[in-house]
Amino acid sequence: MTESQAINQGLDGVVIANSELSFIDGQIGKLVYSGYNIFDLAEHSTFEEVVFLLFNKRLPRQAELDTLKAQLVGNRAVPAPIVDMLRSLPSTTHPMAALRTGASMLAGWDPDVEAMTPEANLRIAYRLVAQFATVVAAYHRVRQGLPVLPPRDDLSHAANFLYMINGVEPDEATARTFDVCLVLHADHGFNASTFSARVTAATLSDFYSAATSAIGTLKGPLHGGANEGVMEALEEIGSLENVEPWLDQALADKRRIMGFGHRVYKALDPRAVVLKKFSQRMGEITGKRKWFDMSLKLQDLMFQKKGLYANVDFYSASTYYTMGIPMDLFTPIFAVSRIAGWSAHILEQYASNRLIRPREQYVGPMDLPWVDIGAR
């Protein structure tokens, strides 16, 4: 490229492929998975049904859903060396780093990994959806010196995950709330981590490499890592009275307020609409409404002062926190759900592939005379 060209930093608004997976209207705050509005899915569907929807672009019949559930349950356990590896990590390792390493390592035990057929890749997709939850929960147990709990085969994906981290079966209401959180996080267009997965898949590298790329991308605080950042901010604020002084200072210091703003939504993120209700409900059930009240005030003030709307990460933070989930598991939980969307996108990319390779505009020097090392 020799002539100066318009640069689209951040690929803002660039459309690079057709997709049948999710639709976002950022102006009105609308999200659709393969034809179904997120509000309907949040009300009526389960995470397992959404996995079927994303993999098949239609809702399952009962027998198909039963088969899918059995497939996920049958794939929940991870090979023992994965747990040994998790035990060998320093306990200061962030759970996202543990998941990233665990996901990559799982490839070694998968007989389908190099086959690169649609059938083999679909089998991998089911395995990864099932096993991400197990890896995250196993790491959380081992870092506390607790025994790793084998997955239960009589619980839903959501309830089994909560059981594996806490050692107790969740009550029905908590399990359903968490299930809907998984539904809400399952897919979201060509977001940064999905794009990462697709870039890797587009080189025709294997499924595990693509999924591992996505985990690394989700970890960042401008993407999935924001949910942990929201809770850190709420803890830093500490009280309802301190919300406004804290925000004024943070804005004066030009800090990014986690959980606000979005590249695509210029209205309230519809996922935040649902999560806001969950945050309030969990706060009331547990007697810890403080985090919801502080969030509500922060949301109002951010809109007044900056015109910014809350995104998916904002109310998921207080929802998970009041469920008793540690802050550093918030982003791994995002991955436990989003592996469904990543997998669907990896399959879609393989099915209609073209190498993804943008260009740069070189702005460095040219044609410099060579200088020998002793003369530099």
Ligand SMILES: CC(C)(COP(=O)(O)OP(=O)(O)OC[C@H]1O[C@@H](n2cnc3c(N)ncnc32)[C@H](O)[C@@H]1OP(=O)(O)O)[C@@H](O)C(=O)NCCC(=O)NCCS
């Ligand atoms: C999500 C995000 C990265 C989108 O960024 P983007 O589309 O590149 O938008 P920009 O970073 O260019 O932001 C546009 C303007 O809004 C401001 N802004 C955006 N989000 C902000 C936030 N959360 N806090 C404070 N200011 C913010 C920027 O400072 C910028 O202001 P300026 O034009 O005066 O410099 C950004 O909103 C952000 O950093 N949010 C916080 C992290 C977060 O919650 N991420 C999860 C997203 S689901």
